[in-house]
Amino acid sequence: MSQSNIESVLHEARVFPANPQFAREARIGDESLAALHRRAESDPVGYWSDLARSEITWHKPFTQTLDDSAAPNYRWFADGELNVSYNCLDVHLAEHANRTAIIFEGEPGDTRRLTYRQLHAEVCLFANALKARGIRRGDRVVIYMPLVPEAVIAMQACARIGAIHSVVFGGFSAVSLKDRIEGAGARCVITADGGRRGGNIVELKAATDKALAEGCPTVESVFVLQRTGEPVPMQAGRDIWWHEAIVGLSDQCEPEWVDAEHPLFLLYTSGSTGRPKGIQHSSAGYLLGAKMTSRWVFDLRVDDVFWCTADVGWITGHSYVTYGPLAAAATIVMYEGAPTYPDGGRFWSLCERHGVTVFYTAPTAIRALMKLGEEIPAKYDLSKIRLLGSVGEPINPEAWMWYHRVIGQGRCPIVDTWWQTETGAIMISPIPGVTPTKPGSCTQPLPGIFADIVDDEGRSVTTPDAGGYLVIRKPWPSMLRTIWGDNERYLKTYWEKFQNKFYVAGDSAHRDADGYFWIMGRIDDVLNVAGHRLGTMEIESALVAHPRIAEAAVVGKQHEIKGESVFAFVVCRGARPTGDTRAFEKELRDWVTEQLGAIAKPDDIRFAENLPKTRSGKIMRRLLRAIARGEPITQDVSTLENPAIIDQLRGLG
Ligand code: PRX
Numbered sequence: 001m002s003q004s005n006i007e008s009v010l011h012e013a014r015v016f017p018a019n020p021q022f023a024r025e026a027r028i029g030d031e032s033l034a035a036l037h038r039r040a041e042s043d044p045v046g047y048w049s050d051l052a053r054s055e056i057t058w059h060k061p062f063t064q065t066l067d068d069s070a071a072p073n074y075r076w077f078a079d080g081e082l083n084v085s086y087n088c089l090d091v092h093l094a095e096h097a098n099r100t101a102i103i104f105e106g107e108p109g110d111t112r113r114l115t116y117r118q119l120h121a122e123v124c125l126f127a128n129a130l131k132a133r134g135i136r137r138g139d140r141v142v143i144y145m146p147l148v149p150e151a152v153i154a155m156q157a158c159a160r161i162g163a164i165h166s167v168v169f170g171g172f173s174a175v176s177l178k179d180r181i182e183g184a185g186a187r188c189v190i191t192a193d194g195g196r197r198g199g200n201i202v203e204l205k206a207a208t209d210k211a212l213a214e215g216c217p218t219v220e221s222v223f224v225l226q227r228t229g230e231p232v233p234m235q236a237g238r239d240i241w242w243h244e245a246i247v248g249l250s251d252q253c254e255p256e257w258v259d260a261e262h263p264l265f266l267l268y269t270s271g272s273t274g275r276p277k278g279i280q281h282s283s284a285g286y287l288l289g290a291k292m293t294s295r296w297v298f299d300l301r302v303d304d305v306f307w308c309t310a311d312v313g314w315i316t317g318h319s320y321v322t323y324g325p326l327a328a329a330a331t332i333v334m335y336e337g338a339p340t341y342p343d344g345g346r347f348w349s350l351c352e353r354h355g356v357t358v359f360y361t362a363p364t365a366i367r368a369l370m371k372l373g374e375e376i377p378a379k380y381d382l383s384k385i386r387l388l389g390s391v392g393e394p395i396n397p398e399a400w401m402w403y404h405r406v407i408g409q410g411r412c413p414i415v416d417t418w419w420q421t422e423t424g425a426i427m428i429s430p431i432p433g434v435t436p437t438k439p440g441s442c443t444q445p446l447p448g449i450f451a452d453i454v455d456d457e458g459r460s461v462t463t464p465d466a467g468g469y470l471v472i473r474k475p476w477p478s479m480l481r482t483i484w485g486d487n488e489r490y491l492k493t494y495w496e497k498f499q500n501k502f503y504v505a506g507d508s509a510h511r512d513a514d515g516y517f518w519i520m521g522r523i524d525d526v527l528n529v530a531g532h533r534l535g536t537m538e539i540e541s542a543l544v545a546h547p548r549i550a551e552a553a554v555v556g557k558q559h560e561i562k563g564e565s566v567f568a569f570v571v572c573r574g575a576r577p578t579g580d581t582r583a584f585e586k587e588l589r590d591w592v593t594e595q596l597g598a599i600a601k602p603d604d605i606r607f608a609e610n611l612p613k614t615r616s617g618k619i620m621r622r623l624l625r626a627i628a629r630g631e632p633i634t635q636d637v638s639t640l641e642n643p644a645i646i647d648q649l650r651g652l653g
Contacts, residue, residue: 014397014438014439015436015437015438016404016413016436016437016438016439017436018413018432018433018434018435018436018437019411019413019432019433020433022299022386022387022413022432022433023433023434024433025433026299026431026432026433026434027295027296027299027301028296028299028431028433028434029433029434030434033431033434033447036447036448037447039447040447040448044448044450044474045065045066046065047447047448048065048066048076048288048448048476048477049065051288051292051448052065052076052077052080052284052288052477055288055291055292056082056087056284056287056288056291057082057086057087057091058080058081058082059081059082059083059086059257060079060080060081060082060257061080062077062078062079062080062260062284063079063080064077064078064079065077066475068475071475071500072475072491072494072495072500072503073481073482073487073490074475074479074481075260075261075481076260076261076282076284076285076475076477077260077261077284077285077477078259078260078261079259079260080259080260080284081257081258081259081260082257082258082260082283082284082287083159083160083162083255083256083257083258083283084159084264084283084286084287084323085123085127085156085157085159085160085255086160086255087287087291087327088156088159088323088326088327089101089116089119089120089123089156089326090120090255092116092329093116093117093120095329096116096302096329097115097116097117097120098115098116098117099115099116099302099329099331100113100114100115100116100331101114101115101116101118101119101326101331101332102114102119102149102152102331102332102333102334103305103331103332103333103334103354104148104149104333104334104335104336105333105334105335105336105350105354106148106196106336106337107196107197107198107199107335107336107337107338107341108196112149114149116329119149119152119153119156119326121251122149122153122251123153123156123157123160123253124157124160124250124251124252124253125246125249125250125251125253126150126153126154126157126242126245126246127157127158127160127161127253128246128249128250128253129157129223129242129245129246129249130157130158130161130163130188130223131161131253132245132249133188133220133221133223133240133245134187134220134221135161135163135187135188135221136161136162136163137161137162137163137256137258137262138162138163138164138262139163139164139186139187139188140163140164140165140166140184140185140186140187140188140266141154141158141163141164141165141166141186141187141188141189141190142165142166142167142168142177142180142181142184142186142188142189142190143155143158143165143166143167143168143189143190143191143312144167144168144170144172144177144189144190144191144204144207144208145167145170145190145191145192145195145204145225145312146170146192146194146195146196146197146202146204146227146336147170147195147311147312147317147334147335147336148192148195148225148227148334148336149334150192150225150242151167151312151322152312152321152322152326152334154190154223155167155265155312155318155322156322156326158265159264159283160253160255160256161253161255161256162256162258162262163188164184164263164264164265164266165264165265165266166180166184166186166265166266166267166268166278167265167267167312167313167317167318168180168181168268168313169311169313169314169597170195170202170204170311170313171197171202171311171313171597171598171599172313172596172597173207173593173594173595173596173597174206174207174208174210174211174214175211175214175594175595175596176595176596176597177207177208177211178210178211178212178214178215178216179275179276180268180276180278181211181212181215181216181218181219182215182216182218183268183275183276183278183484183485184266184278184484185218186216186218186219187218187219187220187221188219188220188221188222188223189208189212189219189221189222189223190222190223190225190242191204191205191208191222191223191224191225192204192205192224192225192226192227192228193205193224193225193226193227193228193229193230193232194206194227194228194230194232195227195228195336196227196228196336196337197336197337197338197341198337198338198340198341199338199341199342201228201230203230203232205224205232205233206232208222209233209235219238220238221238221239221240222235222238222239222240223240223241223242223245224239224240224241224242225241225242225243226241226242226243258283259283260282260283260284260285261282261283261284261285261481262282262283263280263281263282263283263481264281264282264283264286264287265280265281265318266278266279266280266281266484267279267281267314267315267318267421269315269421269422269533270526270533270534270535270538271489271493271524271526271535271537275538276535276538277483277484277486277489277493278483278484278485278486279315279421279422279480279483279484280480280481280482280483280484281424281478281480281481282477282478282481284477285424285476285477285478285479286323286424286425286477286478287323287327288477288478289319289423289424289425289476289477289478290318290319290320290323290324290327290424290425290478291323291324291327291328292425293319293324293425293426293429293446294306294319294320294324294325294327294328294330295328296431296446297389297415297417297426297429297430297431297432297446298320298325298358298360298387298389298415298432299358299387299432299433300325300328300330300358301328301330302329302330303357304330304331304357304358305330305331305332305333305354305355305356305357305358305384306320306325306330306331306332306333306356306357306358306360307332307333307335307350307351307354307356307358307359307360308320308321308325308332308360308361308389309335309339309347309359309360309361309362309365310360310361310362310391314421314532315419315420315421315424316360316391316392319424319425319426320360321334324425333350333354333356335350339365339368339369340368340369340372343376344369344372344376345376345377345379345380347361347365347369348376348377348379348380348382348407349380351380351382351384351385352380352381352382352384355384356384356385357384357385357386357387358385358386358387358388358389359385359387359388359389359407360388360389360390360391360417361389361390361391362390362391362392362393362530362531363390363392363393363394363395363396363399363531363563364392364393364530364531364561364562364563366390366395366399366402366403367396367399367560367561368561370398370399370402370403370406371560371561374402374406377406377407378406382407382409383409385407385408385412386411386412387412387413387415387432388403388404388407388408388412388413388414388415389414389415389416389417390403390414390415390416390417391416391417391419391426391531392528392531392532393528393531393563394440394518394519394520394521394563395416395439395440396440397439397440400414400416400439400440401439404439413430413432413433413437414430414437415429415430415431415432416429416430416437416440416441416442416443417429417442418442418517418519420505420506421480421533422479422480422494422505423472423476423478423479423480423505424478424479424480425478426446427445427446427449427451427472427476428442428443428444428445428446428449428451428517429442429443429446430442430443430444431446438512438516440518441512441516441517441518442517442518442519443516443517444515444516444517445517448476449472449476450472450473450474451470451471451472451473451517452470452471452472452473452502453467453468453469453470453471453509453510453511453517454468454469454471454498454502455468455469456469458498458499458501458502461510461511464510464511464512464513465510465511465512465513466510467508467509467510467520468508468509468510469497469504469505469507469508469509469523470504470505470506470507470508470509470517470519471498471502471503471504471505472502472503472505473501473502474502475503479503480494493506506522506523506524506526507519507520507521507522507523508520508521508522508523525537525621527554527555527556527564527566528556528563528564529556529559529562529563529564529565529566529599529600530561530562530563530599531563532599534566534599534600536553536554536555536556538596538600539552539554539566539568539592539596539600539602540552540553540554540568542591542592542595542596542600543568543570543588543591543592543602545595546588546591547573548572548573548574548584549570549571549572549573549588550571550572550573551570551571551611552568552569552570552571553568553569553611553619553621553624554566554567554568554569554602555567555569555621555624555625555628556625556628557603557604557625557628557629558629559603565602565603565604566600566601566602566603566604567602567603567604567606567624567628568588568602568604568605568606569606569608569611569624569649570588570605570606570607570608571607571608571609571610571611572607576607576608576609576648577607578607581605581607585605588602588605589601589602589605604628606648606649606651607648608645608648608649609642609645609648610642610645611624611645612624612637612640612645612646612649613640620635622635623635623637624649627646627649627650633646
């Protein structure tokens, strides 16, 4: 946590009172929020039990709310039975069958609408196709698709038959895909011939073929959606076109009733060390979190048009594209392509044409669009938007103000929502119409979420503005259950630091005198590039896998748009490259893109003969961070074997 970060935050004194007009019509007003908080504080388990009974349609009701006998492997509503897809689709057929569930726009401009009835039929058809290929309850299915309705259909179809999906973001490389398929032991992959992004075709089938050629012995079937129409090779016996797989099947599919704790999905995310972790979520607890927060934080109702711009490859796309808003019977917008294709007006044009009422995106997108100038959004009618949201990284006050003034036209509340892949749903956020907001603060925990900030000894930090570890003191239903195949790592990563007493989020934060939370960043070696988590270790391993690289250390550097960018210090085998190294730098960037995907590509690469290490052999990351950021060096460098490398690391020698 850098000093400058703390200071800029302390200088932010603007407060925006809640809009009483919004509150009058909102799902949650002042009094109901206070009542929820009171109830959650006096009887947290009873509070969740009531919500789970009223908000979820159970096949078999649960009798025990929280089972903490194996804490911190908590179980919620464990003897209840339900189906998540049933709760997102079937429950709406009586009243909302003809309402639009999905408004889709492809990057080339093609559009499609699906009502709840049509979406239900498509999900059932594809669920039957999965079953016809032998996919059953508990099997793992990897989904590697563009952001098209079939991605949601595939996820919902898995949920319908009790298969566990693991979505891999379409921007990840074949190598990353292979690791995730193998990690999950998937029997099946669902992909597409390709997707469209920024005017290019993303060749998903080619990457899938490459991943499967190099391993993945568990994969028996590959479903391929025809999206681009470009020719792709199909392997007989293994590959099947989506449109052929559903021919002659029924558009009805009895849901598989599963236990509340049955894993709904795995989602791989970066950690500070080692390989990405397969975060495992439950069925009932997760659904409850996604649904409640969709209704409370986004105030969603059936007549809303909700656009969460996240890809389904990230948790935001799971909770606020595929599950939460559908459970709330809202209409969602899905857009396949890049925000600036063919120009910087695309997002605003989509909002205008589809009548978006609630818009949820990441600070990195806001900053990129802000940079293009306010004349662009001014050309579009954004008057239908009534609520704005932000997620994924701290939003800097300048971007917040622009979002408020230019996109929200001073009228719309902004919900800055803090949460993580692991938490499953939004944890700390304003309630629109009730909570006064401050640019850059995610404000206060939702009812039932016992967030706190503690010092190294686990004591609550009560001094205003003093930083500490962000922790959650009590379990909550949508929390991760474990790390797939590695419960030890689950315990170690999230619970060990404070002896299993509370969940450690891995972020640092502080609270101001009003009890508002300000997130300061990660405490571990995780970078947040454009709102996406990247482990430094993963990038370092990718670099070291290059035949000419002996050692690498990666740190984050502030970036105007992406929040953070990747800065790599590299030691080559043999002599240090000098002179014009641009061609070699490009080769390394392409290499990392190939290994991990373009988001992990280092913006800066610096060659040195050595990396600075402590006596015990640990890389001095704080020193490297200071160098990358051009900050003065305050660390003790007297132990360095070769002090001249400081100049090399700075790019001066
Ligand atoms: O550091 C926090 C940051 O993103 C991390 C979680 O990343 P991921 O699991 O990929 O999920 C992102 C989408 C939920 C957190 O540990 N983060 C997320 N939201 C915010 C945030 N930092 C500050 N403010 C936020 N609103």
